[in-house]
Structure formats: structure tokens, C-alpha cells
Amino acid sequence: QEVTLTFHHFLGPKAPAQTKMIEPWAKSVEEASGGRIKVEIFPAMSLGGKPPELYRQARDGVVDIVWTVLGYTPGVFPRTEVFELPTVHRGSAKETTVAIANSWDLIKDDFKDVKPILVHTHGGQVFHMVDKPVRTPDDLVGMKLRTPSRIGGWTIEALGAEPVGMPVPALPQALSKGIVAGALIPFEIVAPLKIQELTKHSTEGPNSYRFGTATFMIGMNNDSYESLPDDLKKVIDDHSMGNIAETYGAVWDASEEGGKKLIRENSELITLSDDEYAVFEDKMAPVVERWVADANGNGLDGSGMVDAARAAVAKASGN
Amino acid sequence: MYSLLQRAISFWALLGGVLVIAIVLVTAVNVGALILDSILKNFGIYVSALPGYEDFVRLAISAAALSFFPYCQMKRGHVAVELFVQAFPQWLQQALDKLWLLLTMALAVFLAYWMWIGMLETRSDNTMTAVLGWAEWPWYLPGVVSMALWALISLVQAFGAKSHG
């Protein structure tokens, strides 16, 4: 073994992100390198710092590789945000992750300072409601909902509800005491937070369409990558972006199933019809417009990016 | 000169205290709105709480917490452990004390420098808070000032100003 790569992230060592994505990736890299690369994983911010600092740590080389949520540092990845938009992301982490890899030129300027290994999403946001079944946007009017991100907040506002920001661990308490009427989160974190015991109704679209998503990155320090000999660089490249997007995108879709099952068994899973979902889409159109205006303000071609991102997701879904 | 620094540091800590009071008032308004909302929503009237409450608390507390460092130093409030040192000769106790003060000063200068760099970087990164959409970088500035005041008061204490209590 000649190179040790440190891998830092914010979730615990038993979280599916580590066991289903980071550990298999690390093992595969180690094997492909013939044992010359060792990946040492440090979970739960154990090397220090708060989750929003992970990106900086990779950029500066405090650690070699990080896995982070791009939404922790709103404003730093203005292009990639396009894939978080409702009606851009549909209902599949795999499809959107593949679409990101395939339309890399669209967003690559967000990643000048790190070597991107994988930019992926989770399955997408679902409305989990304490006691109000949601079938139309009118059902949400005036409700306080926990927002996962900047775009999530805009979505909640567009639907006539009120976004409340709070750390995920505070959510169960807030739901059980009615501080929020519901939350926009995926199914994947239902089990760890016991959401199924706190909410009575969850709403997703047809074909498991969602209300936007969140983007994540596995990123590597540029120097750490550049200092590798060419054959080891190739090992990393073979384990990057297009080569792994489908595999690990699918991991995130799969991790939705457990939470979905819990919801079905313990509360109600409302699946909107095509017509019902179309009403939501109309209501959420201003979110996309708002994002386009914001992007244009940053000197980007907002509507061009939305179109390109939609086309890429459609292509990845085979439609 | 020294009394000017003392007054500046007390004033700075009180500004931090004003932020704490601001958090208290914002909290009171927010909780009031939530209570009102839980009553009135039965009549179809929705009262809005303050969106971005957590964002605000996070930013305000960052500035307040750091503004307390120099004042705490001035009052010799950064705890140390009294174990053997009391038994040492007076000159040795004083020498150690001076050494720790100079190290504290060096640390504060080091932190001020890197925080300043961090502020410039945060500005060019364009980082903002999730709900309020406020830029984060201006909130580094009070921290830089706090570290500078901390360095100054440590230096003054190291060179013999009577500052206990």
C-alpha cells in the first residue's frame, strides 16, 4: 500500500450512506488498485468541523475526500441547484444522478476547486404530515412545514405554506408537538427518525414523482488526485461520475423502500393521480421561475439550464 | 490607554449581550405567533411565525459568543486548574502566568488572521443561510474584531496591568 486517502463525512458509521455507498466504493477502489490505495473512513465529523465545512476541507486538503450535502452551503453551487428543482427532478435518484453525470458541462464550473467523484441526489422530497392529508395545494395553505433547503423553502412558499428551517434531529420533537404541521423529507430518513409514528399521511406524486430533491457530492482534493501516479489516477477515474452514477444512484432509490414500507404499514401513503399532481406542478412553476431569475442574476442562462437539465433527466429515464 | 481598552472590551461584550437580548425578543415574538396561530387556525386565520428563526439565532449567537472572549479574558475568566502551582515560588507562578498570556495572545492573533482569510473566502464563495438567504461573510467580521481585542488584552495583561477582578 502506498497511498492512504482520508474520507470524511457527517453521518454515523451505521448510516446507509456509509454502509451502502461509501464503504462499497472504498472497497472497490482498494481492490482495483491492487491494495496500493487504502481509504480510511472517518464518519460523524470525527476529524473536526461542522458539516457545512466539509466542502472547504476537501478544497483545502484538510482531508482527501468528503461526502457532503451541497445545500449546506447555499450559494456555492449555483448551477448544480438546477437538479434540485421540482419538475426537474422527477422521482428517481438513479435517473437524476445519471443525468447529472451526462450533462456535466452544464454544471462543471461549480466544481473547479475539487475533483468530483460523484454528484448525486436522494430519491426526492415527500410531504409527511402530522394530521392533514394532502391531495391538493389548498390543503397546505397556512401550514408550517420544515424545509430541507433553499429550494425546498421556495417550494413550500409557492404552495401557500410557510417554511420553517430546523436541524433534522429536532424534527421528531417539532412534529410531535405540532410546532410544524409537516415536513418535506424523503422516505429514506423515515426509519431513523420514526416519522411513521409521528405523521398520519404522506404524499408523493404518480410514478413516485417528488417535490424536488437534494444534491450531494463526493469530492476529492485536487492535489491529492494530481499527486497520484497515472495508474492510480485511472483507478479513481474508473470510480467516478458516469462510471458509478447508475450504481450509487440506485442505492439511494433502494433506500427509499424501507421508509415507504413503514409509512404504508403505520400511516397513510397518498399517491396523487396524474391530474392531481399536475395541479401541484402548476403551483410549483414559480419556483422554477424564481430560480431562473436568481441564476440570470448570477450571469447564468437560467432557463437554458432548466431545459437542458429536464432533457437530461428525461433521457436518463428512457422517455 | 488601558482604561480605554477596558471600556472598549466591556462595550463590545455588551454589544454581544444586545444580540442575546435580540434573540430573546425574537423568540418571544416567534413563540407568541405560534401560540396565536394554534388558537386562530381553528377559525381559518393563519398567523405567520418568523421564518428563518434558526438562521437568525445561529448568526447572532456566533457574533455574541465571540464578543465574550476578550471580556472573559479581561476578568481572568478562562478557567485554569489550581493544583500544584500555588505551592510554587511567586516568581515562577508569575513567569508561568506571563507565558500563558503571551501564548493566548499568539493564539488570538493566529485566529484573527485565519478568520479574516475565512471571511474573504466566504464572501467570494457567496455562502448564505438556507431560509433567510442572508450572506454569511459579514458575520465573520465581529469575530475578527473579538480576536483582535482578545490579543490586545492578553498582551496588556502579560505586561503587568493590574486586571484581576
Next chain:
Amino acid sequence: MGEMEFIGIAGLAVLFFLLSLRMPVGLAMLLVGVGGTYALSLTASYVRFGPYVKQFKSLLWSNMANYDLSVVPLFVFMGYLASQANLSRDLFQGMNALMGRFRGGVAMSAIGACAGFGAVCGSSLATASTMGRVALPELRKLNYSPRLATGALAAGGTLGILIPPSVALVIYAVIVEASIIEMFRAAMIPGIIAVVFFIAVIALLVRWKPELAPSVSDMDKAERRRALLKLIPVLLIFGSIIVGLGIGLFTPTPAAGVGVFAILVYGFAQRFWSDEGLRFGGVKTALLETAVTSGMIYFILFGAEVLKGFFTRAGLPSAMATWAGTSGLDPWLILVLMLLILVVLGCFMESLAMILVVVPFFWPVLIDLNGGDYATAATSTFGMDAEDLKIWFGILALIVVELGLITPPVGLNVFIINALAKDIPMSETFRGVVPFFLVEIIRIGLIIAFPMLVLLVPTVLS
């Protein structure tokens, strides 16, 4: 043991050495964290010191910009403000009106007032100094033995840390990612047991040696009625905070904010019907006191963050977990050993620093011994799942850490109370603490034997 672990252990030794030379705790943690990482970078090529230093661009700020920890200065402020608004005095006088007529009753009132004040104050030291200032003159006026008077107040001060809210519990919860509210709930029964035990100790002592408490409260009927009247708003404010937190009406930061707001309103309102109450000068004093206490806490928190990065890089916590798992020692013995280490460290270390340095080492060991993160109550070693273990161990550790405040040679509560009565020798106060220390040992034994005492309230309320 590898070279990295050796550097880690050497770093731990250097830390204790610097602390023993009276280096400020936060500074020592920072220097050892940074210096130790430099030493590691000479050994392991993947620890790069240059880039490591760059994280100080944001490490300090992001540690301060932490919503969960915002309750710390708020709970500290709440305590100082309550003291400035004379709520601490009203509380003691009210208790005195209730219990002062019995032999030893004024000391018991002081314990009750400490417990009540603990419900608005997150810090043990602030509780000790506040209630000391209020109750000690009264106890001395009535010729209580100095030993009993100062011992009871030093011990009573520790209630500030155990009765929720508690800064130490907040910090423990943040380290192990437990719910702050659950921790507060878990502390309720142990807190009540402590109050009952302390009062029982005083009752037994004065029965055995009546000369310890030669006289009873000299309040007349009118005074008593006035004191009881003033007790009502105090109990309402303090009670609503603790009940609101307990049933989960509030999350911690809003609870603290509302508590401070209520004290401000009541404090200023009092001036409309009396010449007492809160003044702007009092708020200012409370803010400056808060600045000293919170500044100290945040510096230690930051030092601990830097130290954590060093110990993790050196691989110490995982080495420790592996060692404990393969040592063949009985898990219960290891638990008791951990508590003993905390008692010994508590003799001279600052309590928060202790939690911050030690818990990250002990926690992975305990989780491993218990059968991992997903152990169920039935399959686990300690008969509870990981979440309950978190809560139970947190309360045990807290009580032990709190004992450090009254054990020689360094007992900060004893120092504080003693500083209020300069004519009483320190050794007298330490002797006065002994009976309270003994019942604390009984309490720890009870909580180890019956984890239900800790887990009942969180289970029922959630």
C-alpha cells in the same frame, strides 16, 4: 500499539502536564490539538499540516454559529438575570417560610432554593454563588455551624447542573447526538432523589447533633405571608420553564428565550408596585456575568473540537474501543472503572472539559460493549438499547462529574462558597461536604442498579 496511537497518548500526557501548570484549559486543549497534529504529520504522510491549519478559516466561526449550543448562553443569562431580579432571594425566603420553623429547616430551605434555582440556571457554579450569597448570611445569623452551612450550600450548588436545564447535559447531548430534551427529562427523577437525600442528610445530622443548627427561622407571621406571596410568581416562572421543557411544549432554545423574557417582564413590572425589581443596571451586570461564563464555556468547547480532531487522527478512541472489547473484562466492571476515572479526574479537572475530553473516548467503548448501535434491550449487555444507554450513561457521568465540584483538592463549588465566608477555613467546608458526598455515592449505586430511575420519565413522556 502503533506510532500514531503513541503520539496520541503522549499528547494526552502533555495535556495533563500543561493543565497542572495552570495553563487555561481551552488554550491547553488547542495547543495539544494543533501540536499533536503536527507531530502526526511527521509520521503519516496523509496527515498534512499545511492544509490542516487552513481549516481555522472557518472552524472557530462554525463552532460558534451552532443553533443547538445557543441555549448555553441563554440558560446562563437566565440564571444571572433571575439573581439580579432578586428571584433567588424570593425563592429562598419563600422556602424558608415553609420549612424554616423546623430544626435545620433553614439549611433545608437553602437546598430547596438551590434546586428551584437550578430550574432556571444551567450552571452549577452560578447556582452555588447565587444561593450562597442569599442563604449564607441567614444561616450564619442563626448560628448554624459553619461546617453544615457551607457544606450544604456547596452540595446544594451541584443541583444547578443536574436539575434541568443544564449546560453540561446540553454539551453531553451534542457530543453523543442525543436529544437535549430527553436528557433533561432523564435528569428529573435523579434530581428529585438528590434533593430528598440532601434534605434527609440535614435532618439526620441535626437530630444527631442539635448544636449544628441551634436556632430556627425568626420570621414573624407577616414576613412569612409576604415571603409566601412572593414565592408564587417565582414558582410560576420557574415551573413553567421546567414543565414546558419537560412535556416538550418548547424546544430548548425557545424555552430559554421565553424564560428570559418572562423574567425580564416580571422583573421590570415589579417596579410598578414596589421599589424592588429589575433595573437596567441589573440587566447589564447579568449580561457581563454571562459574558464571562459563556466566554469560558465556548473557549473550552472550541479547544475540545480541535483536540478531538487530533485524537481521532491518532486513532485513540477506536484503539480504546478495541482494547476494551478484547480485554475480557466484565462490561459492568469497565463501566464502574470509567466512572472511577471520572471521579479521579474530577478531583482536579474542570467539569465541562472533562465531559468534552473523556466522553468521546468512553462512548464508543460502551456502545461496543453493549452490542453495537442496533442492540435491542433483550440482546444487549446492559439491558437497554443504544438510545437508552446514551441517556443512562449521560446522567451517571453527569452526577460523577458534578461530584468533582465538591471533592478536594479542587472543588470549585467549595471554593466559591468559601470565598463568601472568608473566616471559615476551606477544610471545614470540605468536611461539611462529606455526608452529602456519601449519599451521592448511594444515589449513583441506585441509578446503576435501577436504570429505570433515569429512563422512566423519558419513556413515559415520549
